[in-house]
Amino acid sequence: MICNECAPLFFGDPVKIVIAVSSLAVALLTFLLILKRDLSYGVRVFLIYLHVFSLVFPFVFYLFFSGCSTLFSGCSKIVPVIYMLLITGVISAIIGSVCAPIVFMWRSSRCRLNDRGISRFVCRESGVAGIRPPSLFIVDSASPFAFSFSNIRPVIFVSVGLLDLLGRKELEAVLLHEIMHIRNGASIFRFSAFFMRVFSPLSMFASLGRELDEEELGADRYACLRQGTSRFVESAKRKIDLFFYWRKI
Template identity: 40%
Template sequence: MLHEILRLTETFLNSPFKMYISLLSVLFAITTFVLIKRVQKNRFKVLFIYLHLFFLILPPFMFAFSLGCDMNVLSGLISNCAIKVTETVIYTGIGAIILSVLIGYFVMPKLFSSKNTKKLKEKTILRFVNKEAKKLGIKTPKVFLIDDAKPDAFSYSTISSSIFISVGMIELLSKKELEAVLLHEFYHVHNRSSLYKFSTLILRIFSPLSRFASFNKDLDDEEAAADNFAIEKQCTNKNILNAKKKINLFFSSC
């Protein structure tokens, strides 16, 4: 068995076509990794993350399948390896898409809803969120209320988007300060920040190249950009700064 594997490995390495594809894949993997850090928009960063992962796993994937196909042909157990490979790729691809939809639409909302949350019914806040969504040309995110005295606000966007805000946050801030916080979260929704954060996590798990880059600065830049978005929309930095001051004061009093 081991002797067969070694022989088939040698066959793989001696195949100019397979080595050419493998080298090209590694080159594209490195290029797409560099591009992740170069592009500005999150949607392109996310695209390059998954392209990078695709080119990274392609050579070992090809090797494993060529090994499997060769061995199966030799043993005579499976006659048509190309169909098996195609089927596997298609089923895996369809399976991954269905899983992503299910996770994005059903699992993620349930995960976040478990945090003492319920749909917000307060009309002033909902009217503001609806108005800003229309201005940005995006679907109005759902707004959830967290039953917690600590000021907290976050958002996520997968198939559907949601903004979460705590009772403590609403109590602590003035109307304009609260709007600044909501605009900050709107930036994250519009920019698909949560999808980017999740994708960098996948990248850190699966890509050895991620050891050579830090994504913390990206996330800090993302927060600064979200603040700037709120400042631009309100034409003042007073509200977002006051909101942060009040939040910091709350936590320093704890």
């Protein structure tokens, strides 16, 4: 549906210009914040998505309100605004899922995990799992965590806090867990699950949480199977849980 009621041109309307410029200002601000050293993983990911959103928004805004006609809406303003936000959300979620690993790799590029023993272990185990050997990166954070991406090429990130806490075998258990995530394409699955939860009303009927938990358990089982014992997976989990328990107090 197209409304033919003529509105001022995009660049002649100060309100539209202020909205677009404010969005670009938010993009700049979030970019500067992303460069900060002492950010937690969650906050950095949130800022990356917010940055992409505020960067994409002015372009979608321009496409929707550039001429005399407003798409999809009749003459209502609410419907195109909803469509515009949804489309911006979809585009920025897709771009963000590609950008986030790149930002993390770039931030960690000076901290590649150059431990020969660990690299050899990961190479051997990724061969067993039938995946390309992932690159290993260090995240400068005292919180113990590890995560992986397989969007462009397989990458595993390990925090220094995790290396501080875990012994060699426990670290191997975590790496095996992440290798399994890469083999399962878990980062793509997690992204899709998040995407579905946010945008699809049908997600309430899908048991995504349970499937994600099962995927986690499967990765744990794989690590136990490869190590021939559940001892190291359990002790690694215990140490990580204890850290976050103490952190809350």
